[in-house]
Amino acid sequence: MTERANAIAAKVEAFVRTVVMPYEKxxxxxxxxxxxxxxMELRAKAREAGVLTPHILQDGSHLTQRETAIVLIRSGLSPLGPLACNTAAPDEGNMYLLGKVGNAEQKARFLDPLIRGEARSAFFMTEPAETGGAGSDPSMMQTTCRLDGNHWIINGRKKFITGAEGARVGIVMARSDDGACMFLVDLPDPAIRTVRVIDTIDSSMPGGHAEVDIADLRVPADQMLGASGEGFxxxxxxxxxxxxxxCMRWLGLATxxxxxxxxYACRRHAFGKPLVDHEGVGFMLADNLIDLKQAERMIDWCAGVLDTGSLGTxxxxxxxxxVSDALFRVADRCVQVMGGTxxxxxxxxxxxxxxxxxFRIYDGPTEVHKWSLAKKIKRDWKAAQG
Incomplete structure (x- = not known):
């Protein structure tokens, strides 16, 4: 690992442990x-400490994926860490996308406020299952867009849109006659109405997860990312x-x-000895150690693939x-070890x-990814047969 990444990661970890963790109550x-x-209060402290948006350097370049991993893992040591350091979803992913495909004007208007931690963003892709909209299968997208002069008109409904409430930057996906499209949108906009903020099992994302109605949203043509049909x-x-x-952030939290x-297991006594000395407890912690290390290695391997320039789907x-399945096992065992606490x-x-x-659902359920991998296995087998 590079010296610069190790130094940034150490600085982020010290900030999260000393400044951020006291805010958890x-x-x-x-x-x-x-x-x-x-x-915003936490981001101000991160800015003062020099750890705001630490994965993007002063010249606008990014750390490599392997370098980013050790930084984001440290930021994830607290549920509030990624928010404070500006490494949280969906902003981190949106910044990455805009950095890759946005033009100079789009970056100045939409990306720079995100990097500075002055604004939050939302990614409008998922649609209600009740109406047959796009979820894990984006080809089912029902939100439409049509060109009207030098504007695009967008209509549809989106669901589970993380951080839509309070976001200032939106990336909206819709379907034209050419295929999927992406648009940059200033928020709030009266044409995008929150129907409800959905009650979900998690509670770490500002604004929660919203269902929104998009009615005749007018977006200037120069706010389309790329060209019509390139959205997928x-x-x-x-x-x-x-x-x-x-995976990086949640590995930090599982750690x-x-x-x-x-x-807890080393301090708590039962039946004449510390809990950790009971095999039923000690073995769970040992299994956790194995899962955490395997997750770390998997992240590092995948990050290395992405750093080669491969898409790495x-x-x-x-x-x-x-990683999501391993970390769930870790979290589940931690709950079990601690009992009522x-x-x-x-x-x-x-x-x-x-x-x-x-996390086992968001960004694609485990089963959908396995299905995708199974299709690849079949394709590779057919190719090997000539």
């Missing part, structure tokens, strides 16, 4: 995520690294849960499946369990 933490006032290609540019970034469960799917709000272990459980 703050009264501005709600069922639908932290209030924006809390996010751009979605893949965003989603492959974004899946891996999720923290393991630290708390280990401390299959690799990111493998990492998403392996593990299901209480006395520590962040209970929240870690909820957040990581949701």
């Amino acid at each position: 703050d009264g501005r933490l709600g069922f639908h995520g932290p209030e924006d006032a809390l996010v 290609a751009y979605a893949q540019i965003r989603l492959s690294p974004a899946r891996l970034s999720h 923290r849960a393991q630290e708390i469960a280990t401390d 299959a690799e990111s799917s493998m990492a998403k499946v392996a 593990g299901v209480s709000g006395d520590t962040i272990v209970e929240q870690a369990f909820r957040e990581i459980r949701a």
